[in-house]
Amino acid sequence: MRNAHLRDLIAVVETGSVRSAARKLGLAQSAVSKNLTALEKSVGVPLLMRSVRGVEPTELGRLVLRRARVVDAELRHLQEEIERFSGQCQNLITVGLSATAEAMLLSEAVARFREYTPDALISVLGGRSSSTIAALREARIDFAVGPLPTDQSVTDLHTEQLCSSDLAIFVRADHPAAGARDLASLASYGWVYSVRQAGEPAIVSLMRKHGLPDPKLVAHCDSSSALVDMLLQSDYVALNSLGALEPLRQRGLLKILPIDLDLPPAVQYLLTPTMRPLTAPAAALAAEFRRASRRLRR
Known part of the structure; x- marks a missing residue:
């Protein structure tokens, strides 16, 4: 062979x-x-x-x-x-990111990384954690940042908790249900989601927990930009991490509904292969993701 x-x-x-x-x-x-x-x-x-x-x-x-x-x-x-080593190659790092990690950590990590590695090229792969981890195992990406998958073991990977974000329900600022204060008021609207728990959309288990009919699921969005676009262009509702969409709330584009969810936070992990060393540039970029996450924990 x-x-x-x-x-x-x-x-x-x-x-x-x-x-x-x-x-x-x-x-x-x-x-x-x-x-x-x-x-x-x-x-x-x-x-x-x-x-x-x-x-x-x-x-x-x-x-x-x-x-x-x-x-x-x-x-x-x-x-x-x-x-x-001989100065003949541009640094290329490929990372897999969840929508939450993309929104909360990417910009700061890349900005600091390029301060001392200005010739680096960074490629970002989105998608579900299962597909991202498959890419990591096949060495198609250098490392990943996102939630742990609920449908498979990751004992062959090194996992390091970086940060977490509470979950909240978001609608566009002028949404017809912008004044809703309970989940029952949202039963007629379609939902876009990225957060899963125990293998199913978190909003499904939340609705069942409150004795409500299953929500009308419209789309699963692993891209934060796709999720935001769907929220701003429709009457859809989203259960998403607060950290990922908070900047848009601050700008007045999205609104958080004051509904008590009683859900665990969305936790983001740095995942790296245990049997394959990171290249020096990839290790440096991973370090900047750690640094960015520490700022969020202050």
Whole structure:
């Protein structure tokens, strides 16, 4: 099993065919096919199968693919660090952030980081914690900041609590229910959400706890900008972390409804791989996320 075999497996799965993978890699199609055959021979079972969507990995193929991506990413990181050491490479850090972490920590962390690393390029990946953690395990991102997933174990990751934020119900400032003081008054409105607890939207369990019908769920928003846009452009209601939307409340765009929720806060964690060291730039950016979170705890 060689690196070229794993590289070609990744390319075929990502492009959907051997021909497209060969074109992407700048290789002959026969060379890619030969590498895939050698890889399957080394593991003793087929790793790929044809479907109406093109070439897809088998169950074992998905397992090998996950590890292959980690190996490929580590080799790229090694090459980047060698080039960075010789001044030939721009610092690139990819992070996965929840909507709350994006709103509460990103701006300050990046601003301070760039004070001493002005040539760095930071790529931000959003999405649910489950998809972010999958990207972290496959080395597609350097680290993540967000809630712990409720549907999987993270014993293979190092978790460090950074900060927390109370939850609140938000509407736009001129919302028809801007004067509501109880959950029953919001039963007819659609809800957008990002906060989940015990595997389901927190607003669902909250409504049930108060003996109310399940809310009308409209959209799950892992992007803070998408959630804000939906609130400002509609009569939707959102249960969200106070820290994420407080700046918009202060500007008079959103309003917090004075409803006692009795819910635990949304906790944000720094998640890093235990078996893979961060590059020096990634470690420096992670340190700035820690610094930004300490300011919030004062």
